[in-house]
Amino acid sequence: MSNKELQALKERYVAAGVASPNEQFADHATNAELWDADGNRMIDFAGGIGVLNIGHRHPKVVAAIKAQLDKLIHTCQTVMPYEGYVNLAQKLSEVAPVKGHAKVMLANSGAEALENAIKIARAATGRTNVICFDGAFHGRTFMTMAMNGKAAPYQTDFGPMPGTVYRAPYPVPYHGVSEDEAIRGLLMTMKADSPAKDTAAIVLETVLGEGGFYPAPTSFLKKLREICDENGILLILDEVQCGFGRTGKMFAVEHSDVEPDIMTVAKSMADGMPISAIIGTDKHMDASGPNSLGGTYTGNPAACAAALAVFDVFEEEDILGQSQRLGEKLNTRFTQWQEQFTHVDNVRCFGSMAAFEFVESKDNRKPMPDLAAAMTKKAKEKGLILLSCGMYGNSLRFLMPVTIEDEILEEGLAIVEECLKEVGA
Structure with a gap:
């Protein structure tokens, strides 16, 4: 046509x-x-x-998808698991720079990864609040819309957003927000709106995506890590757009040597196939009860095959x-x-x-x-x-x-x- x-x-x-x-x-x-x-x-x-x-x-990704289609398309991994899910989880846990031994949950999209990261953080800490940053984009589901640092067009027409989401300034010196001002703003958010005892996670794009391609300075990331460690808060880094080689490292946070508690990845993870991952420290990832996480299509076999092929391409080319x-x-x-x-x-x-x-x-x-x-x-x-x-x-x-x-x-x-x-x- x-x-x-x-x-x-x-x-x-x-x-x-x-x-x-x-x-x-x-x-x-x-x-x-x-x-x-x-x-x-x-x-x-x-x-x-x-x-x-x-x-x-x-070509290597296309070949991997075709080979998988000849074997298995779907079972739902919580009903009958399969090799691709386990192999991809192992690969991600080995390469992701999270604190300690990592475990992995696979999902379908960046937004779904962020949703589950918040669920895991709440289960792991027993707290409810989330602090995000101006200019952030985390997705189009209700929780991630609330987390976004830009209202239009993502929140327009959709009514009240979920509560217990608070915001702090993101450091963009070019537009008048210094790193020191961003930290002061974060600490004020924790004093005025979301005290540490109620805050499960601080969530940050390592490089703002939709918000303008501004990298978080290494010193800022280190300060966030320090604040989280002092207050029992989990640091969640959203690498959905900046991960998988975009910044010259596999993950953008590798430029700073800061280790998050949880990372979310998607987009170029599988060269166009719908898949995402939540990668986190094992004790946090295991915090919620049986059958508390999952989804019908999460970690689809063909998408897992594509993602594993992407890792091969990174190494070979x-x-x-x-x-x-x-x-x-x-x-x-x-x-x-x-x-x-x-x-x-x-x-x-x-x-x-x-x-x-x-x-x-x-x-x-x-x-x-x-x-x-x-x-x-x-x-x-x-x-x-x-x-x-x-x-x-x-x-x-x-x-x-x-x-x-x-x-x-x-x-x-x-x-x-x-x-x-x-x-x-």
């Missing part, structure tokens, strides 16, 4: 709240390129929002090295644009988790979200998929596969530069 025909069906049958504004429909893809239903080629700098760090349809080298290339080009264009500023490349933002001037730093929106629109017209982000919607984030071919990368960056000129950046 054509894009036009599919668009007509979408308008008739797909709920408006979930429907994409894009009137092109993906047909097939390879690595960093995809083609729509009309045969138009696009370069993908979005990666399904950070899901495709090793590219569309990596130096994905972490590729991520670091890609980040260096992006930083060089972004820095040139920052010098060349009046409204481009605050270039940041944490490995290949890269972004810059549009501001009225480099002096006043007033966000220009309309310019970011114009950029994504113009890029799409030129055959490039590009995403904005940030509390103010004024940042461009870059999530192309780290396996992107040099010539495709250069082609895409040339389109970005053309667009910068045409939108008056």
Whole structure:
């Protein structure tokens, strides 16, 4: 079917709240390129929002999924477990930098991982409250909507959010929030709203995703670890978007040597297959009673096979090295644009988790979200998929596969530069 025909069906049958504004429909893809239903080629700098760090349809992942489909598709692992779940749990427990011996629960999505992380933290501590941070994005279920640090569009129209979720400032010095101010804000939250005796967990994205691609400073993470240890609070790090090689390490927290009590991962964990994981210290993971955790599809056999294949690809193809080298290339080009264009500023490349933002001037730093929106629109017209982000919607984030071919990368960056000129950046 054509894009036009599919668009007509979408308008008739797909709920408006979930429907994409894009009137092109993906047909097939390879690595960093995809083609729509009309045969138009696009370069993908979005990666399904950070899901495709090793590219569309990596051959080893496709082969692993096909082999699994010939053996087993579903049993529900709580009814009849299977090898893939156990092997993936072992692999994740061995590589994740949590405190002590790790155990694992598999789930279906990042939001589901966060939901279960909170359940586990409450069971382990006997406390109810959760402290999160401004700018955070943790999901679209009710608990994770309450945890998000940005109301619109995620909480709009949906009524009251669950209680016992409190917020603290996230350190973004560029926008006026220093690390010291963020710590003071957290301590005030603990004094005014959520005392330590009632706080089960402090939950933080190691690098803000939707909130703007701002890494948490190492000193800030260490201070959070110290506060949690002093008060019997669990530190939960959300690595759903920044994990699996995006920052040049398997997990972003590895840049700091801080060990969380619990980590959540998803997105690029299985190169497009729906799976996530909660990885935590064994005594915390075992805190809740029998049959208290689970789900019908959690840890699906085909998704487990894909995730195990992703680990093989990381080892065989130096994905972490590729991520670091890609980040260096992006930083060089972004820095040139920052010098060349009046409204481009605050270039940041944490490995290949890269972004810059549009501001009225480099002096006043007033966000220009309309310019970011114009950029994504113009890029799409030129055959490039590009995403904005940030509390103010004024940042461009870059999530192309780290396996992107040099010539495709250069082609895409040339389109970005053309667009910068045409939108008056």
